[in-house]
Amino acid sequence: MSRVATYDVLVIGSGPAGQKAAIMAAKSGKRVAVIEREQGLGGSCVYRGTIPSKTLREAALSLERVKRGAAVFDCKLREGVEVGMLMQRLDEVVSAHSRYMGDQLRRNGIVLLHGCSRFLSDHRLELTTVDGVTQELTAGLIVLATGSRPRHPAKIPVDHEHILDSDSILSMIYLPRSLTIVGAGVVGCEYASIFSLLGVPVTIIDAAPRPLQFVDAELTERFVASFEGYGGRYCGRQRIKNVRWDGLLSVVTTLENGEEIATEKMLVASGRQPNLEDLNVGAAGLEPNAKGYLPVNQYGQTAVPHIYAVGDMAGPPSLASSAMEQGRRAICHALGMAVGSVDHLIPMGIYTIPELSSVGLDESRARERYRNIVVGRADFSEVARGQIAGSDQGLLKMIAGPDGHQLLGVQIIGDHATELIHLGELALINGNPVETFVEGIFNFPTYAEAYRIAALDIVKQRGQRPVLAKAG
Numbered sequence: 001m002s003r004v005a006t007y008d009v010l011v012i013g014s015g016p017a018g019q020k021a022a023i024m025a026a027k028s029g030k031r032v033a034v035i036e037r038e039q040g041l042g043g044s045c046v047y048r049g050t051i052p053s054k055t056l057r058e059a060a061l062s063l064e065r066v067k068r069g070a071a072v073f074d075c076k077l078r079e080g081v082e083v084g085m086l087m088q089r090l091d092e093v094v095s096a097h098s099r100y101m102g103d104q105l106r107r108n109g110i111v112l113l114h115g116c117s118r119f120l121s122d123h124r125l126e127l128t129t130v131d132g133v134t135q136e137l138t139a140g141l142i143v144l145a146t147g148s149r150p151r152h153p154a155k156i157p158v159d160h161e162h163i164l165d166s167d168s169i170l171s172m173i174y175l176p177r178s179l180t181i182v183g184a185g186v187v188g189c190e191y192a193s194i195f196s197l198l199g200v201p202v203t204i205i206d207a208a209p210r211p212l213q214f215v216d217a218e219l220t221e222r223f224v225a226s227f228e229g230y231g232g233r234y235c236g237r238q239r240i241k242n243v244r245w246d247g248l249l250s251v252v253t254t255l256e257n258g259e260e261i262a263t264e265k266m267l268v269a270s271g272r273q274p275n276l277e278d279l280n281v282g283a284a285g286l287e288p289n290a291k292g293y294l295p296v297n298q299y300g301q302t303a304v305p306h307i308y309a310v311g312d313m314a315g316p317p318s319l320a321s322s323a324m325e326q327g328r329r330a331i332c333h334a335l336g337m338a339v340g341s342v343d344h345l346i347p348m349g350i351y352t353i354p355e356l357s358s359v360g361l362d363e364s365r366a367r368e369r370y371r372n373i374v375v376g377r378a379d380f381s382e383v384a385r386g387q388i389a390g391s392d393q394g395l396l397k398m399i400a401g402p403d404g405h406q407l408l409g410v411q412i413i414g415d416h417a418t419e420l421i422h423l424g425e426l427a428l429i430n431g432n433p434v435e436t437f438v439e440g441i442f443n444f445p446t447y448a449e450a451y452r453i454a455a456l457d458i459v460k461q462r463g464q465r466p467v468l469a470k471a472g
């Protein structure tokens with residue numbers, strides 16, 4: 001082992017959480033090293049998560065746009081098309097991303113170390129490179145950002161050939177003739193949309209009565225209607241008895257109600273678990289909780305004050321966007337800098353087709369807290385841009401407090417929902433009232449006009465319930 005290398009800040013993992021932590025620390029004048037066990041930078045976000053899935057989604061979206069114009073266009077996918085052909089831009093996107101990140105680390109003077117690391121004590125780590133060379137490292141501040149990996153239920157024998165997870169699904173050469181998806185969370189629903197639009201019959205199985213349980217029920221109803229419109233089937237409230245590959249053609253799923261579902265492939269999307277095992281956290285005095293995560297406070301600080309855990313490895317919401325913010329916040333907190341106060345307003349963007357997005361309180365949570373809320377609705381079929389695009393599944397819901405002025409949240413399903421949500425987010429951050437959307441001028445024709453329609457709906461209801469408005 002060579003002599004000990006000393007840094008101010010050591011960041012383990014180069015995904016969105018680790019990157020932002022490292023950059024923030026370097027910009028604050030600290031000597032920083034990032035340890036990454038994979039050859040490429042960027043974490044599962046770049047290689048197995050966000051970017052590959054969204055690249056395949058673009059192909060499904062192109063097909064969907066053509067299908068909307070079915071009266072004039074006649075277009076379907078060629079027989080035997082390879083999944084790789086549908087993701088032609090992926091290599092370019094991934095290498096551009098990795099190059100950009102490498103440059104950014106270098107520009108900021110951050111040392112990049114390749115290898116796997118484990119704690120020797122609370123300030124010391126051992127790094128082992130792929131060649132088996134070891135090096136001891138020490139730092140005053142350590143940020144763990146090792147991400148997560150798919151969780152496999154005990155009853156499902158994932159073999160990565162017939163029964164796949166979100167890491168192996170994109171290694172399929174051909175589109176499957178049919179697909180069962182276990183789990184109607186974000187991963188399951190995003191892939192369900194993509195594959196069903198590409199013409200694959202998809203069945204989703206979940207123990208819950210509806211998919212995406214944490215999303216507004218009116219929005220998920222529209223999602224299910226659209227998914228079923230593309231030939232998909234949602235099997236809610238179902239428990240799986242067993243899953244087996246029949247050795248010939250099909251993966252056979254037996255449900256506890258006796259039904260058998262046979263499809264060519266299965267995708268298991270039943271949640272994630274943190275990458276913690278290799279780190280030997282016990283040597284640093286840390287202990288995971290019953291769910292396998294390291295307990296942290298709102299800044300990502302663990303029970304050992306100079307060790308922070310951020311991003312997926314620290315648990316939900318498990319988003320690239322929140323991972324970046326957690327990385328930044330951890331460093332600000334550790335270095336005694338102002339952290340900012342909008343972390344409760346993390347927007348959620350789900351890239352199903354149609355897209356779903358939300359910020360602030362949704363209808364049911366707002367009702368729990370304030371009882372007499374006012375809900376404004378704008379159907380995209382009322383918006384000129386929606387009519388032009390034939391986007392009739394869209395809906396924007398604006399949630400106002402009992403006085404009908406205070407904005408509490410916005411939920412959107414439909415084209416560009418994940419972009420549109422930021423208007424609502426900024427209004428919430430700035431404490432703008434509902435009127436902002438009535439008085440502001442919007443480009444025409446745009447989907448953003450849905451904000452004004454929803455706001456006017458609230459104003460109309462306010463006029464009809466003067467007693468409630470005064471009672472507050």
Ligand SMILES: Cc1cc2nc3c(=O)[nH]c(=O)nc-3n(C[C@H](O)[C@H](O)[C@H](O)COP(=O)(O)OP(=O)(O)OC[C@H]3O[C@@H](n4cnc5c(N)ncnc54)[C@H](O)[C@@H]3O)c2cc1C
Nearest residue numbers: 013015016017037043044045049050147311312318319320
């Ligand atoms: C299919 C899919 C689609 C997704 N789509 C979206 C989306 O559209 N939008 C969104 O916001 N989020 C999305 N996510 C979630 C997003 O990818 C994650 O929340 C994000 O990648 C978490 O970032 P992270 O930095 O915590 O971890 P990761 O990105 O997983 O990075 C962790 C890094 O740590 C490294 N590492 C692990 N252990 C060690 C060790 N012992 N030593 C050294 N290095 C180590 C790993 O190699 C990896 O590079 C998606 C996830 C999946 C699975």
Ligand SMILES: NC(=O)c1ccc[n+]([C@@H]2O[C@H](COP(=O)([O-])OP(=O)(O)OC[C@H]3O[C@@H](n4cnc5c(N)ncnc54)[C@H](O)[C@@H]3O)[C@@H](O)[C@H]2O)c1
Nearest residue numbers: 153183184185186187188206207269270271317318349350
């Ligand atoms: N657009 C995005 O931001 C995006 C995209 C993809 C993933 N992600 C993140 O990745 C994380 C993981 O996503 P995920 O969808 O794998 O997990 P999840 O925890 O969101 O959903 C898992 C689903 O599987 C179901 N389930 C679990 N075990 C089951 C079983 N044995 N039988 C039937 N159903 C079962 C659960 O009821 C749940 O609905 C999420 O936290 C999400 O935030 C985000």
